[in-house]
Structure formats: C-alpha cells, structure tokens
Amino acid sequence: MKKILALMMCLVLTAGTLAGCGGGQAETNGGAAAPAADDTGAEAAGDEAAAGEAASDLITDFGGETIVVALYCNDDSVLGKDRVFGKIKEYYLDTYNINVEFVTSLMGDYTQSVNMMLSSGEQVDIFSSGVMNFSNTVANESTYDLNEGDLLNNYGKDIVELIDPEFLKGCVVNGALYGIPCMRDLATGMWCVVVDKEYMDGIDYDYSQINMEEVNPATAEDMTELFTQLHEAYPDVNVVYPWNYGYLGQKLAYDAIGGDVFGVLLDPSNSLEVSNLFTSDMFREYCQLMYEWQQAGFMSKDAATETQNGGAQVIAGTLIADTTAGKPGIVRQKEAERGGRDSVVFQLGPDFVASSAPVGAAWSINSTTEAPEAAMTVLNDLYTSPVVTNLLLWGEEGVDYVLTESGHCTFPEGVTEQTVEYYNLVWAWMMPCEYPTYVREGDDIDLWEKTIDFNNNAMKSKALGFSFDSSEVSAEYTALTNVWEEYGNSLVFGLIEPEAGIAELNERLEAAGLQTYIDAKKEALEAWAAENGVE
Amino acid sequence: MEISDSCSFFSCIKKGWHAMKQTAKVKRDSKKTLRLVKRFIPVYLMALPGIIYLFINNYMPLPGLVLAFKKYSTKKGIWGSPWVGLKNFKYLFRTQDAWIITRNTLGYNILFIIVNVVMAVSIAIILSELTTRWKKVYQSTILLPHFLSTVIISYLVFAFLSSENGFLNNSIFPLFGKEQIPWYTEPKYWPFILVFVQTWRGVGYNCIVYLSTILGFDREIYEASAIDGASKWQQIRKITLPLLRPTIIMLVLLSVGRIFYSDFGLFYQVPQQSGVLMNVTQTIDTYVYRGLLERNDMPMATAAGVYQSLIGFILVMSANLIVRKIDPDSALF
Numbered sequence: 001m002k003k004i005l006a007l008m009m010c011l012v013l014t015a016g017t018l019a020g021c022g023g024g025q026a027e028t029n030g031g032a033a034a035p036a037a038d039d040t041g042a043e044a045a046g047d048e049a050a051a052g053e054a055a056s057d058l059i060t061d062f063g064g065e066t067i068v069v070a071l072y073c074n075d076d077s078v079l080g081k082d083r084v085f086g087k088i089k090e091y092y093l094d095t096y097n098i099n100v101e102f103v104t105s106l107m108g109d110y111t112q113s114v115n116m117m118l119s120s121g122e123q124v125d126i127f128s129s130g131v132m133n134f135s136n137t138v139a140n141e142s143t144y145d146l147n148e149g150d151l152l153n154n155y156g157k158d159i160v161e162l163i164d165p166e167f168l169k170g171c172v173v174n175g176a177l178y179g180i181p182c183m184r185d186l187a188t189g190m191w192c193v194v195v196d197k198e199y200m201d202g203i204d205y206d207y208s209q210i211n212m213e214e215v216n217p218a219t220a221e222d223m224t225e226l227f228t229q230l231h232e233a234y235p236d237v238n239v240v241y242p243w244n245y246g247y248l249g250q251k252l253a254y255d256a257i258g259g260d261v262f263g264v265l266l267d268p269s270n271s272l273e274v275s276n277l278f279t280s281d282m283f284r285e286y287c288q289l290m291y292e293w294q295q296a297g298f299m300s301k302d303a304a305t306e307t308q309n310g311g312a313q314v315i316a317g318t319l320i321a322d323t324t325a326g327k328p329g330i331v332r333q334k335e336a337e338r339g340g341r342d343s344v345v346f347q348l349g350p351d352f353v354a355s356s357a358p359v360g361a362a363w364s365i366n367s368t369t370e371a372p373e374a375a376m377t378v379l380n381d382l383y384t385s386p387v388v389t390n391l392l393l394w395g396e397e398g399v400d401y402v403l404t405e406s407g408h409c410t411f412p413e414g415v416t417e418q419t420v421e422y423y424n425l426v427w428a429w430m431m432p433c434e435y436p437t438y439v440r441e442g443d444d445i446d447l448w449e450k451t452i453d454f455n456n457n458a459m460k461s462k463a464l465g466f467s468f469d470s471s472e473v474s475a476e477y478t479a480l481t482n483v484w485e486e487y488g489n490s491l492v493f494g495l496i497e498p499e500a501g502i503a504e505l506n507e508r509l510e511a512a513g514l515q516t517y518i519d520a521k522k523e524a525l526e527a528w529a530a531e532n533g534v535e
Numbered sequence: 536m537e538i539s540d541s542c543s544f545f546s547c548i549k550k551g552w553h554a555m556k557q558t559a560k561v562k563r564d565s566k567k568t569l570r571l572v573k574r575f576i577p578v579y580l581m582a583l584p585g586i587i588y589l590f591i592n593n594y595m596p597l598p599g600l601v602l603a604f605k606k607y608s609t610k611k612g613i614w615g616s617p618w619v620g621l622k623n624f625k626y627l628f629r630t631q632d633a634w635i636i637t638r639n640t641l642g643y644n645i646l647f648i649i650v651n652v653v654m655a656v657s658i659a660i661i662l663s664e665l666t667t668r669w670k671k672v673y674q675s676t677i678l679l680p681h682f683l684s685t686v687i688i689s690y691l692v693f694a695f696l697s698s699e700n701g702f703l704n705n706s707i708f709p710l711f712g713k714e715q716i717p718w719y720t721e722p723k724y725w726p727f728i729l730v731f732v733q734t735w736r737g738v739g740y741n742c743i744v745y746l747s748t749i750l751g752f753d754r755e756i757y758e759a760s761a762i763d764g765a766s767k768w769q770q771i772r773k774i775t776l777p778l779l780r781p782t783i784i785m786l787v788l789l790s791v792g793r794i795f796y797s798d799f800g801l802f803y804q805v806p807q808q809s810g811v812l813m814n815v816t817q818t819i820d821t822y823v824y825r826g827l828l829e830r831n832d833m834p835m836a837t838a839a840g841v842y843q844s845l846i847g848f849i850l851v852m853s854a855n856l857i858v859r860k861i862d863p864d865s866a867l868f
Contacts, residue, residue, distance in 0.1 A: 118609040119833070136832065141608035301698040305719050305807035367610045471606075474835060475626035478826030482632060482817070485825055486810040495720060495811075511631060 058154055065374040066099045069382070070117065070127040072110040073426045080422030084395050091387055098374050104425070107131075118142050118366065125375040126382075129179050130362035134171075135259060135467050137364070138178050144365040144372055145176040152177065155376035158384035162433065164456070169465040169532075170358025179362035183383065183433035185451050186357040187458030189215055189326020190349025191251040193223055193240070194310070194334045195230075197342035199320045203229045210344060215326045218346035220289055227298045230320055239298040241310045241322045242290065245488030250325040252282050253352045255461040257525065258468025259359075262480045262509070263518035268355070268461035272529055274522045276514065278506050287491045287498035294494030304489040311337035326351070328450035329443050351458035355466050363432050383433040393437045395422030401438075407445055409438035466528045473520045476513035483508045603838040623838035632822065640818040643726075643802075644794045647733050648787060654738045656783065659745035660771055674746075678739035685800025692732060692805055719809040726815055733801055741786075748782045749775060784858055784865040792851035795843045796820065819843060 085102050092100040103124065105113045111132045117124045118140075129137040137143055146152040153160060159180055167186060171179040192215060200207075205226075210216055227239045242251070249256055254277055255268035264277045277283050293299050300306065306313075310322025315338055324334060326347050335343050363382075365375045381388045394401040394409055400422040402412045411420055428434040435448045444450060470477050487505040490496045506514075529535070603623055605616040627633060662674055680688070695702045696718035704715045718724060752775070760770055797818035806816045823839040859866035 115833070119607075119613070121612070141610040301717065302719070304811075305693070305697070305809055307807075471832075474832065475629040478626040478822075478835075479629055479632055481826050482813070482822060486813040489810050490720070513629070 059373050060096070062096050062098045062371070062374045062377070064093075064097055064099050065371045066101060066123070067125045067371065067374050067378045068101050068103060068123045069378065070110075070114050070124050071102055071104045071426065072107050072128060072131055072430060073104050074107070074430065075424050076104040076106060078422055078425045080395055080400060081425060084391055084400075084422050084425075087396060088388055088391050091385075091391070092378065092381070095381075096374070096377055098378060100378055107430075121368075125366050125369045125371070126379055127364060127366065128182070128361055129364035130182060130360050133259070134179065134356075134359035134362055135173075135469055138173050138467070139469050139471050142364075142367055143178040144367045144369060144375075145178065146180070146365065146376070147175075147177045148372075151372055151376050152180075155373050156180075156380045156383075158380050162384055162435070166460075166464060167358045167455075170355070170467075171362050172465060173467050173469075179359065179364040180379065180383065180432070181358035182361035182363060182429075182431075183435055184361070184429045185327035186360075186455045187327070187351045187353045188250060188357075189330070189347050189351050190253050191347065192324045192326040192330065193218075193321055193346045193348065194324055195226070195321040195344045195346070196314050196319075196338070197344055199230055199234060199237070200226075200344060203233045212342075212344065213331060214328075215330065215345045215347040218348055220348055223346065223348065224289075224292070227293065227321075228296065231296065231298055234320065235297075237317070238300045238313070238319045239321060240293065241299070241303060241306065241313060241319050242492065243310065243323055244304075244306075245484070245492045247323070248286075248488075248492060249354070251323065251349065252286060253349050253459070254280070254282060255354050255356075255463060257355050257461075257463050257466055258470065258521055259356045260470070260477070260481075261484065262477070262514060263521040265355075265461060265463060268352075268463065269459045270462070272462055272525060272534065274518055274525060276506070276509075276518065278502060278509060284498060284502060287494070287502060290492055290494035291496075291498050292494070299493060301495075303493040304495060311339075314338050314341065328454050329447050332442055351454065353455065353458050353460045353464065355461040355463040358464070359467060361429075379432070382431070384436060386436040389431060389433065389436045390438055392426060392431060393428055393434075395420075403438065404441060407438070408441040408443070410441040462534060463525065463528075465532065466525055468521055468524050470517075470520075473513075473517050476517045479512035480509060480514060480517060483512050600837065600841055602834050603841045605834055607832075607834050619834075623834045624842060626826065626835060627819075627823075627839060627842060632817070635814060636817050636819050636822045639802075639815065640795060640797050640820075643729065643733075643797065643818070644790075646726075646730055647737075648790050648794075650730055650734050651737055651741050651790075652783060652787060654734055655741035656745050656776075656779065658738060659742040659749055660775060662742070662746055663749040663775075664767070674739070676739075677742070680736045681740040683736070685798075685804045688732065688736060689800075689804035689807065692728070693807060696728075719807055720811045722812050722815045725806065725812055729801065729805065729816070732805055733798065744786060745779060745782060748779060752778055780862075781865045784862075785867060788851065788854055788858065788867050791854045792847050794850055795846045799824070 081104070088102075089100050092098045103113075103117075110128070114124065114127050114132060116122075118127075129143050144151075146156070163181060163183060167181045168177070170181055171177055230239050248261070253268070255265040256277075257263070257265055257274070261277055263274045265272065266275050266277070266280055266282065267273075290299075294301075294303075300318075308316070310319060310324075311334070313319035314322065324330065324345075326345065331343060331345050334345065335341060363379060365372060365379065369375050382392075383389075390397075397403070398412065400412075400415075400420055401409050404410055411417065417423060428437055431437070435452070437448075439445055439447050483505070487501065487508070491498065491501050491505070599613065602613055602616075604618055604620060605613070605623075606619045607613070608616045611617075658677065662670060665673070683691075693701070696704070698704055698715060698717050698719070701718070703718075708715060716724070718728075756774055757770055760774060765773070797820045799820045802816050802818045803821050803824065806812045809816075819839065823836060827836055855867050
C-alpha cells in the first residue's frame, strides 16, 4: 500500500514539474510566434518593395518592412513607454510605411543584450556600436558598411547635411563607414572641478570674478589654495573626489588613441608620435598633485574603494567638490545631479576632441539586416526629425510636456516629475542626436548651437578618425589592463608615493608587453596616416 | 538544499544501479532485471526533471565551445567563423600574472576545501549531539549568511574594515590603544580575511549534508557503545567519523572538480576592487573579467571557460582514481 502511495506521489510530483515546464514553454513559444509571423509578412513586403525599386531609383514606400532599433536608456520601466513608441511607429508607418519596433535595455546591460541578439540571430537592425566598443564590434563584423551602394547618400541625406565630414571620418575603418557619430558634445572640457557653493559661502569666497552660469578657467594652484581654505573651515568633510583612474582621460589632454591608455599621443593636436603615458611629465605631475592633496587631507583615505558618485557624496554631506568633463550647460546638469544645490565650476584644461570621440557612442546598422535602405531611413530620422527625437526624449506634447512661450520644454500643468508618465527614458545625450530636441526649462534656449560651436572650436586630435583593432595583441592588452587596474586607483587618489609607484607601474607594464603593444599601435597609426594623408 | 537533494539523489541512483548490476551478474535473469527496472521507475521519474535540466543547461551549450578556437564574426555565425587555433588561449599564459592567478585560484580553493570540511563536519557533529530545543535556531543562524548576496557581504566587511568609518578601526582598536590598519591597502591580511568570510558564509550550508547523514546513522550502534563504556569523544572518533567518510569523500571530490573556478563575488566584491590587493585577490575569473570587460570578446572568454573545465575534469578524474585505489567503495564512479 505504502509503495503504491509512494509511486503515486512520485508521478504527481513529476507530472506537476513537467506541466510547469510545459506551460512556460508554450507561453514563450506564443511570444516568439508573433514576431515570426511579422517577419514573413515583412519579407513578402520587402520583395514587393524590391520590385518597386526597379521602377524608380529610390524607395519611398517600404511596404511595412519591420526595423528593430535597440536603444540604451536610463530607465526602461517608464509608464508611457508603449504609448510613445506607438506614436513613433505611427510616424514611420505614415511617412515611409516602415514598421519600427524598439527594444530597450539599461545602459549597464546594453552590451550584453545586444551581443546576445546579434549572436543568436534575433532581429536587430539599428544599435549603438559605440557603446558596445566600436572597434570590437567592427572586428566581429557586426556592422554594415554605410557606403555600400551609396546607402548613406541615398537614404541618409539629412545626416550627411548634419554631420561635419571630419567627425564622420572618425567612423571609417579600412575605407568602410561602419557607423554614424552620436551628435552631442564630442569635445570635452578637460579637468573641470565642481564646487558646492554653500561651502564657498562659508569661507566668504570672493565671487566678483566668477561666472555662475558657465565654467571658469583656473589653475591647479588656484584649486590647491581654495581647497586649503575649505579644508581649514570644514575639516570633517572631504574636499575633493577626483573619480577613479578610468576618468583620467577627462583631466589630462592626451589622446588615448584606439580607446586605451597603452600608447597615447601626448601632444595630439601637433604630433602623431605614440608615447607611453606613464613615463610622461603630464602623468607624473598629476599623480604628484593628487599625492599632495591626499597628504593635505583633501581626499578620503577610502577614495579607492568609494562606489558612490561625486554627486551622491555631495548630497550626503560628505564631500565639497568633484570633477567632471565640461560642456555647455554643465553647471545646470551638475546642479541637477546634486539635487538642485548651487555649484561653481572651474576648468583647469583646454577643450579637446579626442580621436575616439566620434566612435564613442556611434550608431550602426547590423551587417545581417535584410533591409539596409529601410534601416538607413529610420536612422536618418532618428538623427534629424524633430518629431521622432522629441517623442523619444519628451513624449507626447500636451500629455508629457508643454512648450513655454520662450520655446523651452516643461511639464504640463498639474503634472510633476514624479507623476508624469513619460520622462527620462533616455537623456538627451543618449539619443543618436540631441540637436533637434527642445531644450529643458532652465537651460539656454541656444544650448545646442552652443554645443555645436563648442565641438567646432575645440582643439582636435590629429588622429581623429583612427581606430585600432587590438585583436592581434589581445594577450598583451589583457595583461596591461590588469596591471593598470592594480596601480591606477592608488596613483590617482595619491595613496602611494608617486615616484616609486610610477616606477613600479612602468616596470610591471614593460613586463606585460607594453612595448609590443605600443609598436603595434604605432604601425597601425602610420599606415592610417599614410592612407589618409595626415602628416 | 540543492546539494543534499542531489547527493541523496545520486546515491539513490547509484544504489539502484549497483543492485541491478549485482543481481544481473548473479542471476543473469533478464526477467528479474526487468522487474528491478520496473521497481526503480519512480526513482527514474523523479530524476527526469533533473536530467532534462542538466541536458538543457549543461549539455546543449557544449557545441558552443568551438568558439574558443575561432575568430568570431556575427555575420558568419558561430559555425561559419574562421578557425584560429589556440590563439585565444594565449592571453591566459602570456605574462607573469599567469602564475599568480593560478596560484591564487588553486591555493584559495584548496584552503577553502580543507577549512570547510573541518568546520562543517565539526559543526554538524556538535549540532547532532545537541539536545536543546534551540538546536533549530542555532542551525538557522549558521545557515543565514549563505542567503546574503555577495554585494551585501562585501559591505558588511567594509563596515568592519573601512579606514574612515570602519568598526574595527574606529571603535575596537581605540579601546585597546591600537593603531589604525588600512586594511584595503595591506595585502598581507587578505588571505585570512577571504578564508574567514568564505567559511562564515558557506559553513552552515555545507554542514547540512553532514548533519542529515549523521542523523541517519543507526542509534543502536551508539547505544551499544555507550553500554560498553565509550565516551562521547570515542563515539565521535570511532563511529561517527568512519561512517561519515564516504560522504566527506564525495563532497570533497565534487569540490575538487570546481577547484579551478573561483567564487567571483568573493574575490571581486569583497576586496572592494582595491588594486593594491590584486596580488592576493586576483583569480582566473576576476582576471578574465577585468581584462575582457571593455573588449567583450566572446572567444577569449570561452577560451578561459574551456581551460577551466578541462583542468577541472582532469583533476576530478585523477582524484577519483586515487580514491578508488585506496578505497574502492568511496569512489564516485
């Protein structure tokens, strides 16, 4: 009797588990079936469109082709997401008869989820190759050559008009155009220090020379002096948090060609000589300064293990100043990050466009896309159409935002940041291009014109457009990265004595194959310079 | 509960299989074998979900290992990508780091295995001897850290060790007039800290299996030995430990198989990614992660996985071989 009972129990248990599995499977199958059906429809339509192509030169009606865009975003659980995406879809259907679908993932998950889609063959036509590491994405042959069949000139006319060819050149690898630069602040205001005004009031700082709306040029000595006073007045609060070693490129105007710090241009606007950053005066002086600041007690002893960003520390009341990359509108942006606290921004370096800036957040079309023309058309409007970009950034007019008389964007009456249905899905700089969008209330109405000027007037690297495929020296790269990570934070937070620390770092880097790596870069850069006629 | 479940599950299958083999050998009667198979049908049915899971999760991705020998192109797909031989493995052995990461991975894991077995068996024995009604509370308390995420554990550790606000440096040491210790920049303390944290976290979980095995022992043996005048200590040494031996061997063998994998969270999160400590905290997993984080190079990551599984496989096979030579009954297979 017992046995039979046991047997029945087993059967029930097993059946239960299997039923559970089965149910789940059916559901996912159901989910997958729907897009699959769409696909076949789109294919048929694509064929029709192809037939139409013979008649006229350019396609204007894409016959309901489906194009999938992978967006990286700040908050993908925004309530009104489906509604707004529906509106964008409507726009594309009405204008081009293209069925645009969006997949979203958070910044931190983006690389992994798009990689997954690319390698599993799931449909994704447009994605940001820059966020996923441009040279690696190109090396994986995931990107479509936009010059093929004159695709960009035929279907991306507005993009051609919008983007300075010099920046566009930045996405060219071996003669093929593999992406479109993200149009935002491509230049960086090097070495900006953002100080909380409340503490400056506390030491009776003289504001007569200070512009509260923009960055103020300053020197390292000025900062040391200011910090000394602040430290005396507020001995219990950390004065400055210069961020970790990954942000060194926002302070020193070297050009990390190829996207890594192993072999850089020390004088990027004048010379194409590849040098070792870690033996340079620039690097030594910086580490020396940080060491002095650490010794003077301006910085936290726990800085190397700090995981909160500067803004959060300021809000928490444990920090007075942090560093950032400057750009037009930076003061308001930093104040917003700090919960609306007034701030003063100093800039210690020049404005600079690094060679990797154009590819930094570039957008590409998947090499396996079935409809490159449709994808290019979609991308074109993602860059240039005020309708699409404003929907994406702000949502629906009248529902999620209204325009003020001055042309700024603000919340409709009775709606706040907390209650609005569509807000902050993406920030302006996360979009392919921020220029056609409305400016937030509080910003200068000509913010985007200022940004364009900022890009154009900044010091530019001579290697703009150079990209480096490090796959031949990947063993060295991995070893070098690990060594730099071991020493980086100790040096940039002044936790170890710079002379000895830098010597040791260089010794370890040499052992890890730094020279081999620099030589490989040098060779690639020379070949690139010869090909592009750069002296 | 996974381990205890799967262990009893394995031994169940093993016993069934042995019984069948032996019976088959002795009788060579196909009808009898058939009857035995029938008898064990419920067991096989119970195993079915596990087997399906194992197949989907562990066997189906195996063909993907070819990626380690290829230059990956999403356009051509995994199968169409060109072969590059052993190039993707090169980075694992290129530099002096190779020695350090191998030493750390193996050293820590050997230490963990030894300390874990000693601690888990001792605690299991102590718990089994306890008669108070608080027993369950003790057991749950010991088990609790296992359910904490490593990120939380890393902050618990940080709360103790931080220079600015740490409990040790700011509350305990001043009481004894001791100098502050900058824990996160002093590598020499970390082998101890890591072993301590790992044991604190894992011991409750590890002792469950031992405890359940001990509770399954026939109490009559203990009663008989007590009548013969055996002390508690003698009982433990002469009865509990020998009876526990097969379980210990099985669990150690299972952990030897994973000796080339390190607990990523423990080595990455708990030292707060402090660079200075890397000499004593860098393991194969963290090295690969740090090196490939920016590049997101799938073939190289796969190569590291292939290397780890290969070494793990060899180690398990040889450990099992040795066990079989010494004590055939305790061998896994």
